[in-house]
Amino acid sequence: MKIISWNVNGIRAGGRKGLLAKLESLNADVICFQETKATEEQVAEVLFGSGYHVEAYAAEKKGYSGTAIISKVAPLSVVRGMAVDEHDNEGRLITADFGDCYVVTAYVPNSKGGLTRLPQRQRWDRDLTAYLQRLDAVKPVVFNGDLNVAHQPIDLANPKSNYNKTPGYSQAEIDGLSHMLQAGFIDSWRHQHPEDVCYSWWSMRSGARERNIGWRLDYQLVSHRLMDQVASTAILTDMHGSDHCPVELVLKA
Template sequence: MKFISWNVNGLRAGIKKGFVDKLYSLNPDVIGLQEIKLSEGQLELELEGYTTYYNYAERKGYSGTAIFTKVQPLAVTYGIGIPEHDNEGRVITMEFDDYYFITCYTPNSKRGLERLDYRMVWEDAFRAYVNALDAKKPVILCGDLNVAHNDIDLANPDANHKSAGFSDEERAKFTELLASGYTDTFRHLYPDTVNVYSWWSNFAKARERNVGWRIDYFVVSNRLIDAVEDSKIHMDVLGSDHCPVELLLK
């Protein structure tokens, strides 16, 4: 099984930049998208071979997630079941025979960490949600989790310890998630690989200079780790300020 995760930074914009061709080139069995920036009825997209599912934010042009799948799920749920966290379209969960698949767009703490307090509440609620699923069957979690976990995961760690996505608080919450029984698949397979990122600022030619952050993940329940064949980051695929990340499962 091939899974892809991609923050498309606006699906309609992504389609104009060749999203559909890139989807078929990557050829995932399941793809989770984040930041689709859609409201219901704004896009009619038929993809041969895929069934499409969307979770829209209440606010127009903001957030939102989607999953396109070749494999029919047993069930699909939207959000995490807590109204205060479910109005931004940030989570879709699919149940398959042997695991749950979750796509997630974690809230950004914003400039000056103005939304950090909410982010901390979200983290605890989301971790509890994932753990409740994991108690039933293993979990595959993908998405823009809006955190670079360690110094190796961004180009300029020393300058960003108080920046959104690399604050001590956000990193500690990701550590707490992993400690609950999960593995960051890319870093598990490539513990010392440097200069591999999934997001670049649009300023100062950051992508051309590869001044980036690794904030897009495939995280799996520990008991799935032996089934992980590879975890890839497609830095060469353009069309968003993020690039796609991939999980190959035996």
């Protein structure tokens, strides 16, 4: 089972940049999208003809946030949000039940310049961890998404100049992901590549991608008991079309 996660930074723009052909080349069983910036109907329209079953979740604010899970086989059930009113108006979380495991995708809130949204972000991290623990008590979880945090210094090009100054690399955000991992989940790519330097997001300014001045913001976390079934993980840096690249996880049959 191949699972891809990709912040597409606008799925309609992606559609105009050849998204369907890219999906065909990825040949994944399940693809999780973040930052679709589209209504559920618009997501379905962009992906029409892809051969995938589409489940999307839009923000109340048009053209903002949004997530989707598409799959070759329809999930048994789908839940949108985490049943916490504060978090469930921006289309940030979808859970799909595929029988043997839950596949969850999230577009985690950015703490914004000056870390002005950090208190909300901390509440999100706390509530999301509790939600994932509830799922994990039922069956294993594969949690995919743009988590908007670089967890370790190795996960961004300039850790010293960004620490506690730039959203995505404050100690509070780092701690939020650490607590999630301590709650029973494994950062699958880092587990398999403990010393590799590889990024999944680059600023669209100043030629950052060409110079590889990036951050690893996109993760695929798995329940502890699922890690033995992870055959491979990858960050697909050669795949363009967004300021993020896709990340990939393959589970053994």
